[in-house]
Amino acid sequence: MTVPMSSPNDPLDVEAIRKDFPLLSRTVHDRPIVYLDSASTSLQPRSVLAAIGHYYEHTHANVHRGVYATAEEATALYEGARRKVGAFVGAADPRREIVFTKNASEALNLVVNSWGRANLRRGDAVVLTEMEHHSNLVPWLMLAEAIGIELRYLPVDAQGRLDLCDLDKILDGARAVSVTAMSNVLGTVNPVPLIAEAAHRNGAVVVVDGAQSVPHLVTDVKALGADFLAFSGHKMLGPTGIGVLWGRQELLDSMPPFLGGGGMILDVALERFSPAEVPWRFEAGTPPIAEAVGLASAVDYLSAVGMERIVAHERALTAYTLDALGDRLGPDCRVFGPPAGGDRAGVFSLAYRDVHAHDVAQILDQFGVCVRPGHHCAKPLMRRLGVSATARASIALYNDPSDIDTLVEGLAHVGTVFG
Amino acid sequence: MPDLEELYREIILDHYRSPRNRGELPAPPAHRVEGFNPLCGDEVILSLEVVDGVLRDIKVAGSGCSISQSSGSLMSAAVKGKPIPEVRELIRMFKAMMSVHEASLSDDDRTAGGGDADVEPEPVDLASLGELAALQGVVKFPVRIKCATLSWNALVQGLDELAAAS
Ligand SMILES: Cc1ncc(COP(=O)(O)O)c(C=O)c1O
Numbered sequence: 001m002t003v004p005m006s007s008p009n010d011p012l013d014v015e016a017i018r019k020d021f022p023l024l025s026r027t028v029h030d031r032p033i034v035y036l037d038s039a040s041t042s043l044q045p046r047s048v049l050a051a052i053g054h055y056y057e058h059t060h061a062n063v064h065r066g067v068y069a070t071a072e073e074a075t076a077l078y079e080g081a082r083r084k085v086g087a088f089v090g091a092a093d094p095r096r097e098i099v100f101t102k103n104a105s106e107a108l109n110l111v112v113n114s115w116g117r118a119n120l121r122r123g124d125a126v127v128l129t130e131m132e133h134h135s136n137l138v139p140w141l142m143l144a145e146a147i148g149i150e151l152r153y154l155p156v157d158a159q160g161r162l163d164l165c166d167l168d169k170i171l172d173g174a175r176a177v178s179v180t181a182m183s184n185v186l187g188t189v190n191p192v193p194l195i196a197e198a199a200h201r202n203g204a205v206v207v208v209d210g211a212q213s214v215p216h217l218v219t220d221v222k223a224l225g226a227d228f229l230a231f232s233g234h235k236m237l238g239p240t241g242i243g244v245l246w247g248r249q250e251l252l253d254s255m256p257p258f259l260g261g262g263g264m265i266l267d268v269a270l271e272r273f274s275p276a277e278v279p280w281r282f283e284a285g286t287p288p289i290a291e292a293v294g295l296a297s298a299v300d301y302l303s304a305v306g307m308e309r310i311v312a313h314e315r316a317l318t319a320y321t322l323d324a325l326g327d328r329l330g331p332d333c334r335v336f337g338p339p340a341g342g343d344r345a346g347v348f349s350l351a352y353r354d355v356h357a358h359d360v361a362q363i364l365d366q367f368g369v370c371v372r373p374g375h376h377c378a379k380p381l382m383r384r385l386g387v388s389a390t391a392r393a394s395i396a397l398y399n400d401p402s403d404i405d406t407l408v409e410g411l412a413h414v415g416t417v418f419g
Numbered sequence: 420m421p422d423l424e425e426l427y428r429e430i431i432l433d434h435y436r437s438p439r440n441r442g443e444l445p446a447p448p449a450h451r452v453e454g455f456n457p458l459c460g461d462e463v464i465l466s467l468e469v470v471d472g473v474l475r476d477i478k479v480a481g482s483g484c485s486i487s488q489s490s491g492s493l494m495s496a497a498v499k500g501k502p503i504p505e506v507r508e509l510i511r512m513f514k515a516m517m518s519v520h521e522a523s524l525s526d527d528d529r530t531a532g533g534g535d536a537d538v539e540p541e542p543v544d545l546a547s548l549g550e551l552a553a554l555q556g557v558v559k560f561p562v563r564i565k566c567a568t569l570s571w572n573a574l575v576q577g578l579d580e581l582a583a584a585s
Contacts, residue, residue: 366423373457374459
């Protein structure tokens with residue numbers, strides 16, 4: 001970790017941070033890479049890569065099994081990662097309330113299949129929003145197909161915010177609300193505490209998709225008012241292959257297992273099994289040990305830089321981006337989502353004139369700019385916006401105004417090619 | 420940016436801006452076939468009118484990127500009015516051009532290890548492809564090959580369906 005920070009109030013030193021991310025030093029098409037796809041997956045600092053390498057070179061063994069030294073060490077590292085991740089999101093008991101999964105999608109599937117199947121009956125209502133990622137939509141649709149629950153949706157308004165006018169009406173009688181804390185298409189930061197408060201008043205359980213918010217905002221599960229929170233390691237400077245489900249202890253304790261296998265049992269006979277304690281009950285098979293080590297290191301890195309500092313940096317860069325796109329490209333470039341402000345994060349879905357997102361992204365690639373074209377796994381929202389695809393640029397702590405300048409330069413070139 | 424210029428040739432942009440044979444034919448009597456790329460949402464709808472072994476008329480509808488749309492337009496102009504065997508030959512040559520460098524990527528069936536990949540691609544006489552040769556630049560952008568072949572795969576499917584029905 002090489003980020004030199006003096007006082008917590010100093011702004012983030014982007015130049016120093018960029019040096020920590022090896023991938024940022026490569027070129028594409030003979031230009032420095034401009035990585036603007038962190039909403040898809042983030043880059044990793046050298047310290048995370050080193051922690052994973054060190055784990056494999058010095059410690060690797062299976063967890064919760066052997067009694068030899070490295071097995072003990074691996075178990076300590078894995079359980080230590082659990083505590084660190086739990087503390088990072090404000091878990092009351094980080095040792096028991098954090099379940100490691102494959103990714104945020106699996107964490108959401110766990111909630112739907114374990115809590116959902118145990119608690120929901122035909123006709124029960126679950127409230128989602130029109131801006132959910134497919135990962136927080138398809139599992140519920142699958143449950144609806146299987147047992148006949150009713151799905152209701154909070155609508156999205158013209159500015160890309162949730163329309164909460166009928167919140168109490170939509171929540172009336174609902175058993176669960178599952179909502180993203182931050183849109184991966186619009187950059188909207190949703191008022192989760194307000195929704196959670198209303199949901200609890202109506203007796204509903206609150207599931208929060210934190211895949212986008214945990215990497216970019218200060219997260220505290222109590223302040224959110226969440227009962228479950230799902231997120232992914234690879235979007236928060238960690239490796240792929242690990243995700244997290246935080247759940248309130250009483251809820252997790254009451255839930256049946258999701259996947260079966262080794263490690264999740266107390267006892268097994270040929271006729272029956274009894275499941276292990278939480279959180280191991282939900283971790284069938286050899287877990288992502290090296291990935292947990294890497295994720296813990298990513299949490300260390302984020303904490304050392306300071307989430308408040310990251311929020312301030314990204315908020316300033318978000319305002320810069322919205323201004324730059326508006327001032328320099330004018331009406332040629334349409335940006336979806338709310339204007340700069342407290343509920344607007346650094347995700348920019350763009351439409352350049354009527355040029356298809358694939359063509360926009362292809363031309364940007366020649367400038368070394370990585371953006372993602374497509375529907376961003378949110379097809380219902382795209383339909384709502386009236387587009388089939390957008391080119392999405394998204395920022396993280398290692399981006400600076402020069403990245404945005406290159407994006408704008410590339411977008412202007414789209415205009416030249418398609419003239 | 421030479422690669423970019425090769426991809427976005429003037430002919431391609433022209434067909435993208437003013438697509439030929441745009442629209443749909445009443446079906447029946449025309450035969451309707453759809454092509455869809457779930458990855459990017461590109462969509463093409465072909466209406467084929469085959470009379471006495473000749474592709475008398477073809478219309479192209481749908482939406483998508485410049486490569487998928489211009490390829491559909493270029494295709495329609497190239498095959499319209501041609502006897503089916505000639506159409507089939509053109510499809511074969513077009514697909515061969517698309518697979519010059521990326522044999523395993525060009526086909527829809529992504530058989531692991533790509534049996535095709537071992538076969539030397541047949542040399543393609545670009546001159547005989549006419550305007551279609553403009554799409555050759557796509558080969559340098561492997562992910563875009565699927566865009567270029569979308570309408571051609573739909574055409575093959577349509578002709579196969581017609582052949583099976585007759
Ligand atoms: C809002 C949101 N939810 C869920 C996911 C799913 O994350 P993963 O693919 O890591 O499971 C994503 C990732 O794109 C996302 O943006």
